Amino acid sequence: MLLAPAPFVPALFAPALAVHDLNLLIDGAAVVDGVDFAVASGEVMALVGESGCGKSLTAHAIMRLLPDAVRQGRGRIELDGENLSALSERQMRRVRGRRISMIFQEPQAALDPLSTVGAQVAEATGLPRSQAREAVLRMLAEVGISDPARRIDQYPFELSGGMCQRVMIASALIARPAVLIADEPTTALDVTIQAQILDLLRRLAVERGTAIVLITHDMGVVADIADRVAVMYAGRIAETGDTAAIFAAPRHPYTALLLAALPRLTDVPRSRLAVIEGRVPAPAEFPPGCRFAGRCPLADDHCRAEVPPLRDVGSGHLSACWHSEAVR
Amino acid sequence: MSGPGHDALVVADLAVHYPARNGPPVRAVDGVSFALARNETLGLVGESGCGKSTVARAIVGLQPPTRGSVKVDGAEIVGASRAALRAARARMQMVFQDPVTSLNPRMTVGEAVGEPLLVRGIARGAALRERVAGLLTEAGLRPEDAGRYPHQFSGGQRQRIVIARALALRPALLVCDEPVSALDVSVRAQILNLLVDLQRAHGMACLFVSHDLAVVRHVCDRVAVMYLGRLAELAPRDALYAEPRHPYTRALLAAVPEPDPVVQRAKPRVPLVGEIPSPAHMPSGCRFHTRCPMTQAICRTVEPEWRQVGSSLVACHFAG
Numbered sequence A: 001m002l003l004a005p006a007p008f009v010p011a012l013f014a015p016a017l018a019v020h021d022l023n024l025l026i027d028g029a030a031v032v033d034g035v036d037f038a039v040a041s042g043e044v045m046a047l048v049g050e051s052g053c054g055k056s057l058t059a060h061a062i063m064r065l066l067p068d069a070v071r072q073g074r075g076r077i078e079l080d081g082e083n084l085s086a087l088s089e090r091q092m093r094r095v096r097g098r099r100i101s102m103i104f105q106e107p108q109a110a111l112d113p114l115s116t117v118g119a120q121v122a123e124a125t126g127l128p129r130s131q132a133r134e135a136v137l138r139m140l141a142e143v144g145i146s147d148p149a150r151r152i153d154q155y156p157f158e159l160s161g162g163m164c165q166r167v168m169i170a171s172a173l174i175a176r177p178a179v180l181i182a183d184e185p186t187t188a189l190d191v192t193i194q195a196q197i198l199d200l201l202r203r204l205a206v207e208r209g210t211a212i213v214l215i216t217h218d219m220g221v222v223a224d225i226a227d228r229v230a231v232m233y234a235g236r237i238a239e240t241g242d243t244a245a246i247f248a249a250p251r252h253p254y255t256a257l258l259l260a261a262l263p264r265l266t267d268v269p270r271s272r273l274a275v276i277e278g279r280v281p282a283p284a285e286f287p288p289g290c291r292f293a294g295r296c297p298l299a300d301d302h303c304r305a306e307v308p309p310l311r312d313v314g315s316g317h318l319s320a321c322w323h324s325e326a327v328r
Numbered sequence B: 001m002s003g004p005g006h007d008a009l010v011v012a013d014l015a016v017h018y019p020a021r022n023g024p025p026v027r028a029v030d031g032v033s034f035a036l037a038r039n040e041t042l043g044l045v046g047e048s049g050c051g052k053s054t055v056a057r058a059i060v061g062l063q064p065p066t067r068g069s070v071k072v073d074g075a076e077i078v079g080a081s082r083a084a085l086r087a088a089r090a091r092m093q094m095v096f097q098d099p100v101t102s103l104n105p106r107m108t109v110g111e112a113v114g115e116p117l118l119v120r121g122i123a124r125g126a127a128l129r130e131r132v133a134g135l136l137t138e139a140g141l142r143p144e145d146a147g148r149y150p151h152q153f154s155g156g157q158r159q160r161i162v163i164a165r166a167l168a169l170r171p172a173l174l175v176c177d178e179p180v181s182a183l184d185v186s187v188r189a190q191i192l193n194l195l196v197d198l199q200r201a202h203g204m205a206c207l208f209v210s211h212d213l214a215v216v217r218h219v220c221d222r223v224a225v226m227y228l229g230r231l232a233e234l235a236p237r238d239a240l241y242a243e244p245r246h247p248y249t250r251a252l253l254a255a256v257p258e259p260d261p262v263v264q265r266a267k268p269r270v271p272l273v274g275e276i277p278s279p280a281h282m283p284s285g286c287r288f289h290t291r292c293p294m295t296q297a298i299c300r301t302v303e304p305e306w307r308q309v310g311s312s313l314v315a316c317h318f319a320g
Ligand SMILES: Nc1ncnc2c1ncn2[C@@H]1O[C@H](COP(=O)(O)OP(=O)(O)OP(=O)(O)O)[C@@H](O)[C@H]1O
Pocket: B018, B026, B027, B028, B046, B047, B048, B049, B050, B051, B052, B053, B054, B055, B211, B279
């Protein structure tokens, strides 16, 4: 990396969570490379990108739950100003689920099939079960589970996917963590249930001031709920800024093409959709310069040789592109 | 039996009930009727578990129905003899969601695409190779790809191989079950463009199963909305999206998050309460009444008739 981008921390807020220059390596290839972002209390920050771009690894790195094959290189993760990378595993265990929680794409798989809803949600409180029951009932009601008094004694197989996701959110939030990482929380759900879960997450951010990092590949979900967004491509942030600004005028060719590739309820049926030729390079084949160069209509020799740094293109809107001003 | 003058597909009162070990059967499909003209693409949409894939599998003869009739190009599929079914299968092809499991990993791409032609004795040798090259080109691949194996291709390319194979026999009917759902946005756009090109070039009838209303709108002429084993609404595309008549269609459309923060955040929120009931324990009366924002007393006891309202067919007592 030639130019380390300045970490993006807008002046007006002290972030609840800040990720600085995160680098994750698999067999020497930087599958996540120089990722920077921050989230404030009450804010929803979306991390969006196609499969394999490094969203889930970033989330797992924040939780310090990386798979064995993945090694963290450079990078610093701060929770309320405290450097998580410096904590011992024992200290980290007291942070997970209490001050920062994570929910996953497959709610059924993430819950323990042999333990009741009540027991799983109570676990994160650290209270004895008898005392926790009241708190759990309140939490189940808060995440919109109907008839909590009956559900609390049921097992995951007795619940639908949407209800399992609510249970997971309840157990992630019962200890009132400052930060919630939600990795594709609605991808496995139907749109009508997705709408309910997104409404719930929005309410948590507004009413409890939870800082939410929402990982998704769905630009519709970003448009619905995110205050800010970081678009990832092949392990790097391509573009980041306010959701409204980025949708109104993307300043990175990848974001622009991604938005033009979507069929919309408002376009002309059967009209030609924009395509991004080729495919995301495998980590072992990442090119030396801009990782999007092989597929980018604006690529030139400069792009192929030098990594474009994230640069400010106006009011906190950053783009990692040598030709950001040429993007329409 | 087959020939011009028939619809490409006529489905009448189709039902598929799966027996359950204990308890009542799962009424996955419970009385579905529609027809599909030549050249026409019909979208079948609805939430997970509503029975879309079961309809698709019954149409191509992979799932024997409990009752009803399926005519492909004029020929009855239900209860057909093995020979008649084999002949009918040449007239229809299916494309599934997962391009990885729909291809035999030990067959080259050329063998996979050419197999239907070879097995039916339509082409072999140099003529077969030429036909395969043509099909690959049509699906956006290169003739040289014939010698490679499926694992050497990306997900989107594999779906192109599956499509090339499905086109080999020039079917009258193509049944696609979530053909782009497993693909990333940029690749999905490539496959959708390909499907639109093929519709224009061949004008075959297509049943397009999907849970994505924006995708369905993009490629379909008419749309059927399914809920718990039945059709709630069937309408021409523009009528369905501009003026949805069934409360369920309206709720589904309202729940699609649009990739535009201005539009999306201005949308009225009409969240649908609750979850889809089990098809083993079907609600009485209108099967949507447990979640419908417009439920009246009659909805709990009387199943709504299938009625014409404007250009739409709707199953709701109060659609108007
Ligand atoms: N082989 C089977 N045996 C028993 N029940 C089945 C079987 N196949 C499907 N079902 C049930 O039938 C109903 C309809 O299933 P189907 O796969 O047709 O739904 P779908 O609309 O395609 O859903 P999705 O959007 O999730 O693909 C579901 O309740 C499902 O659990």
